[in-house]
Amino acid sequence: MIEVQGLAKRFRLPSRGAKAAKARDPRDHDGWFHAVRDVGFSCAPGEVLGLLGPNGAGKTTTLRLLSTALKPDAGSITANGVDLLADPLLARQQIGFLSGSTGLYGRLTARENIEYFGRLHGMRPPELKRRCDELFELLQMHEFGNKRADQLSTGMRQKCAIARTVVHQPRIVILDEPTTGLDVMAAKILLDFIASYKALRVPLIFSTHHLHEVEKLCDRVCIINHGKTAFHGTVDQLRQLGGSADLYDAFVGVINQEG
Numbered sequence: 001m002i003e004v005q006g007l008a009k010r011f012r013l014p015s016r017g018a019k020a021a022k023a024r025d026p027r028d029h030d031g032w033f034h035a036v037r038d039v040g041f042s043c044a045p046g047e048v049l050g051l052l053g054p055n056g057a058g059k060t061t062t063l064r065l066l067s068t069a070l071k072p073d074a075g076s077i078t079a080n081g082v083d084l085l086a087d088p089l090l091a092r093q094q095i096g097f098l099s100g101s102t103g104l105y106g107r108l109t110a111r112e113n114i115e116y117f118g119r120l121h122g123m124r125p126p127e128l129k130r131r132c133d134e135l136f137e138l139l140q141m142h143e144f145g146n147k148r149a150d151q152l153s154t155g156m157r158q159k160c161a162i163a164r165t166v167v168h169q170p171r172i173v174i175l176d177e178p179t180t181g182l183d184v185m186a187a188k189i190l191l192d193f194i195a196s197y198k199a200l201r202v203p204l205i206f207s208t209h210h211l212h213e214v215e216k217l218c219d220r221v222c223i224i225n226h227g228k229t230a231f232h233g234t235v236d237q238l239r240q241l242g243g244s245a246d247l248y249d250a251f252v253g254v255i256n257q258e259g
């Protein structure tokens with residue numbers, strides 16, 4: 001179980017931008033931009049949580065805080081009762097994080113990239129080969145496994161980045177907009193891959209703008225607006241809140257109510 005409470009992160013604004021930004025966003029205060037002000041949610045083993053919110057709401061910042069790429073100014077993140085903020089090294093071992101900029105080494109092939117990151121996590125050759133074969137099957141990567149990363153299409157690169165993210169079988173998986181830029185077939189493969197984590201009883205958190213992905217995959221939803229949790233609950237609770245079966249109506253209702 002991963003539990004997040006009262007998460008906050010502010011960024012120092014460059015002095016020339018501070019004044020201009022002030023007029024535009026309620027999160028600006030005295031040269032600081034409070035990107036994440038009070039975010040909380042939980043995700044249990046076997047659950048998929050969808051992180052939603054308008055552009056700039058604070059989703060990526062929240063996920064970067066969870067992955068320990070950023071240090072929060074306030075709040076707590078625990079996994080099975082263990083304080084991940086107190087032990088970032090442990091957090092990195094336990095968490096697989098796909099960011100928008102998850103890099104691949106252009107001169108290495110898709111397979112070499114995944115193997116390289118597996119080795120960084122201390123995986124031994126036989127185990128690593130088995131895991132790579134498994135990921136190639138699950139993500140249907142056989143066609144381009146031996147192609148250099150700098151020659152891959154967007155969708156191929158994304159599959160490769162995801163395989164890299166989960167090669168070490170993390171106990172928590174966090175994916176920032178994993179289906180962005182993917183065609184229908186590649187997105188389907190990826191959504192099936194995400195769904196497979198339910199059976200593995202690994203909590204999986206992913207951000208998205210696509211409500212049909214939430215409908216198809218998520219047990220739980222967290223909607224962030226202006227850096228705060230505006231809704232946290234099950235997909236059914238979100239529907240009931242909107243007074244309609246339509247998730248789009250419910251989402252818009254939550255944002256308008258907060259905005």
Ligand SMILES: Nc1ncnc2c1ncn2[C@@H]1O[C@H](COP(=O)(O)OP(=O)(O)OP(=O)(O)O)[C@@H](O)[C@H]1O
Pocket residue numbers: 011012013033035053054055056057058059060061062
């Ligand atoms: N390093 C930074 N310095 C200043 N402001 C930042 C920094 N990083 C993020 N922000 C601001 O914090 C806010 C939240 O950004 P974030 O990337 O978390 O949004 P998001 O919900 O992921 O948006 P999107 O849906 O567009 O990807 C934005 O207004 C962004 O400009």
